Amino acid sequence: MFHVEQYKGKKEEDYQLVIKQLMALIEDETDQIANLANASALLNQFLDTINWVGFYITNGDELVLGPFQGLPACVRIPFGRGVCGTAAQNKSTERVPDVHQFPGHIACDSASQSEIVIPIIKDGMVFGVLDIDSPVKDRFDEVDQKCLEEFVEVLAEHL
Structure with missing residues (x-):
């Protein structure tokens, strides 16, 4: 019998492996x-089940498109606008189960249904954000949020 708690544990283990892979990739760069x-x-x-993953980097009072995987994306997002701009302005993760219910959502890809955005904080300032979109509603859960925040913390140490 499959149990949710077993799945969460396995998911966290998988994320820990990815974080170790990240450290190996960036530790000397x-x-x-x-x-x-x-x-x-x-x-x-x-x-x-994602259709876009990448970074927006702070430039003044807006976010500018950085490295990403996926379809072409919006280039500039003002702080406070859309999911990315809101996460940057509030310096907090935005986990959105249905982007069509998020006030001011910026639709760069019409296939996107859910989104998670984690701000990258370096020296107390917002360096940028990690943005991940999914064509599946409610794709991201509390395990994704916790582990992706840890991923971003490791990354921020090497930026």
């Missing part, structure tokens, strides 16, 4: 773009 590119590629390979 100082270039921010290279590290963000490898991080997006790693998550794209690891996560199922």
Whole structure:
């Protein structure tokens, strides 16, 4: 019999392996773009049922598209606008089960149904955000959020 708690434990173990892979990829590299590119590629390979994963980098009072995997995306997002801009402005993760219910959602890809955005905080400032979209509603749960926040913390140490 399959139990939810067993699944959560396995999911966390899988994320821990991905975080170790991230550390191996970035530990000796100082270039921010290279590290963000490898991080997006790693998550794209690891996560199922996603259609976009990447980074937006802070430039003044807006986010500018950085390394990503997926279809072409919006290039500039003002702080406070959409899921990414809201996460950056509030310095907190936004986990959105249905993007069509999020006020001011910016639809870069009409296939996206759910989204998670984790701010990257470096030296107390918002360096940027990790943005992941899924064509499945309610794709991201509390385990995804916890583990992706840990992934971003490790990444931030090498940016």
